Amino acid sequence: MPKLRAMLESDLIEIIRMEAVANPVPWSKLDFAMALQSNQVGLVIEGIHGNVMAYLVGQIEGFIGHIYNVLVNPEFVRQGLGSQLMKHFIELARIAHCSEVWLEVRAGNDVAIKFYEHWCFAKVTVRKKYYYLHTVRKFEDACLMTKIL
Ligand SMILES: CC(C)(COP(=O)(O)OP(=O)(O)OC[C@H]1O[C@@H](n2cnc3c(N)ncnc32)[C@H](O)[C@@H]1OP(=O)(O)O)[C@@H](O)C(=O)NCCC(=O)NCCS
Numbered sequence: 001m002p003k004l005r006a007m008l009e010s011d012l013i014e015i016i017r018m019e020a021v022a023n024p025v026p027w028s029k030l031d032f033a034m035a036l037q038s039n040q041v042g043l044v045i046e047g048i049h050g051n052v053m054a055y056l057v058g059q060i061e062g063f064i065g066h067i068y069n070v071l072v073n074p075e076f077v078r079q080g081l082g083s084q085l086m087k088h089f090i091e092l093a094r095i096a097h098c099s100e101v102w103l104e105v106r107a108g109n110d111v112a113i114k115f116y117e118h119w120c121f122a123k124v125t126v127r128k129k130y131y132y133l134h135t136v137r138k139f140e141d142a143c144l145m146t147k148i149l
Contacts, residue, residue, distance in 0.1 A: 002053055004088055007042030009033065014052045022074050025106070025131050032057070043088060045081050056085040065093035065101035086119050093149060100146050106131055107141040121145040
């Protein structure tokens, strides 16, 4: 059965491969390594063969939780894995007495926005030209979304 655990340095090769496939604004290995070395929260769902099925990186800073990156291997989407990660992060934020969780998402990422709305995040504002998509060489706006805990 898939299990949720902390992200490890040894997951990064697989994670970088998944970023390249499924994230138009991919994080580098250094981004993840820095997240692991700082006090950020890195979570992984490991499959029965030891493979990375999904992951989340966030941070709890004072009374605010931030979600920076969440991704499910395209082979395993819509099976509740993203929700499992979200539920765990929200639990951590609640334990830390956070009052809100914040995140930014590409304005055109309808699937992710639906996922966050499912988790009762609401759009707060739009940050113009926040992302640069190297593959198509264009900027895209970000929606800032928040969930009150
Ligand atoms: C967004 C993402 C993390 C969702 O993960 P997931 O494991 O597929 O989501 P879940 O199965 O937990 O879905 C929970 C709910 O979110 C909504 N949802 C998820 N995917 C959806 C889709 N393709 N269309 C519409 N609603 C969707 C639904 O309400 C769903 O509940 P339901 O299946 O009972 O209808 C995943 O699609 C993904 O990794 N996308 C690519 C990376 C990405 O865009 N990350 C966000 C960056 S900010």
